[in-house]
Amino acid sequence: MRHYKVPIGDILWVAIGWGAFTLSDGLKGRFPRRSIQACGAATRRLARAKSIRADRWRVHLLVTEGRLWEQLGDQQRSLQTNDEVILSYESSNDSYIRQQVAWAKVNKSVDLAALGRVNEAIELERTLTLTLPSDPPFLPIRVRTLMNLAVDLSSLGRHEEEKSLYDRVQALLSANADPSLDDTLAWASINKGIQLVDQHDYEAGVELFDVVIRRWWTSVSVDTPMSLHEALAAAGRNRCRALTFLKRYDEVIRDADRIVDRYLRTHNQRIDDEVAWAALLKAHAQEKLGRVADARATCDLLVTRYEKSQRTQSALAEANSRRLASFSNKA
Structure with a gap:
């Protein structure tokens, strides 16, 4: 059986690409700027290569870099990076590179809308x-x-x-x-x-x-x-x-309880946002059904759990809790 060997030059560029990808992927969550630096260093090295494998790694890392700039809220830098991908590789016939160019265009559209x-x-x-x-x-x-x-x-x-x-x-x-x-x-x-x-x-x-x-x-x-x-x-x-x-308030309470029971302790910004709004809707439904004490307890739970992470909902819940307390005192 014949063994097809990868040229030594390709091994070098694959090693550079894989190393940069591994490093940037490990850093992107907590240290996106360091991840960008890793991508940038590798793409500059890979730009000197004359290999389809090197081109694949370079375009992949450039698209990753663009997403990281977008993650940091720098849409202008993200737009520039995506444009570099499009201008450099749009004429490629390689399927993988064409996919990455298409992703760069998708990401560019997000940048344009954000700008x-x-x-x-x-x-x-x-x-x-x-x-x-x-x-x-x-x-x-x-x-x-x-x-x-x-x-x-x-x-x-x-x-x-x-x-x-x-x-x-x-x-x-x-x-x-x-x-x-x-x-x-x-x-x-x-x-x-x-x-x-x-x-x-x-x-x-x-x-x-x-x-x-x-x-x-x-x-x-x-x-x-x-x-x-x-x-x-x-x-x-x-x-x-x-x-x-x-005005199907019993169902509102049931559905909100289902969300809160599953996701109350999930530390995810988007999920926390949904859970906090669901809890506010539950408190509103409880009040409409005359369950004022329960509504106030729901608001207090929301404030305790989300006071620092979901300030809009927490502020509304705190105001509602005070209003419900004064309502109870008058009663």
Whole structure:
């Protein structure tokens, strides 16, 4: 049997790329700036290489660097990095590099929207939806583009177009067996449900939140990604909101309890935000049912748990608790 050897030069560039990726991945959570430095040092070295493997590593690290700048809130630097990827590699025929270029365009659209250039973001996203290949590796990029386009259209008040895009995402992912896209499918239902509730179609909104809860609430495991837990918490909280408009207060309390019981001790910013709002809705429902002492206890629990992390909800809960206390004293 013949053994195909990797050229020594390729081994060097692969080692540089893998080393930089490992280092940057380990640092990106707590030390994003150091992770950016690791990416930058490696991409400068890899730029001198004449190897497809080196190009793959370089484009991967550049896309990672752009995401890290966005994570730090520096959209301008992120935009510059994504533009470098696009300008340097857009003509590549390599499938992996083409995927990374497409991700750079997706990330660029996010940068443009964050910089207030929403119409430019929409134009880029529409172009992407028309030009992305239909190959399976590009499916995550396609659905992310559609979701971002929907959010940008929503910011301009174009909600009917927004809802139609969520339908497209659901159609694309309805037969998908890749669990890494479950959170995107869930958010397509949640976001459409939120728009329906905002348009006073509360029952239709509840049904979409139920789609998410029925499919994933009881199937979570230790392997369930946090992004899907975030979606489940959002579906539950928004279901509580819709039920509040429908004055189905007993159901609001039951649903809020389900969210609080599962996620109260979860230290995740997005989940904490949803749980805190669900608790406020629960307190409101308890007050409407005449359970003033219970409503005050719910507010006090919210303040105790989220005083430092969720200040908006905590301030509202504290004010409600004082109001309920004065109401009880008068009674």
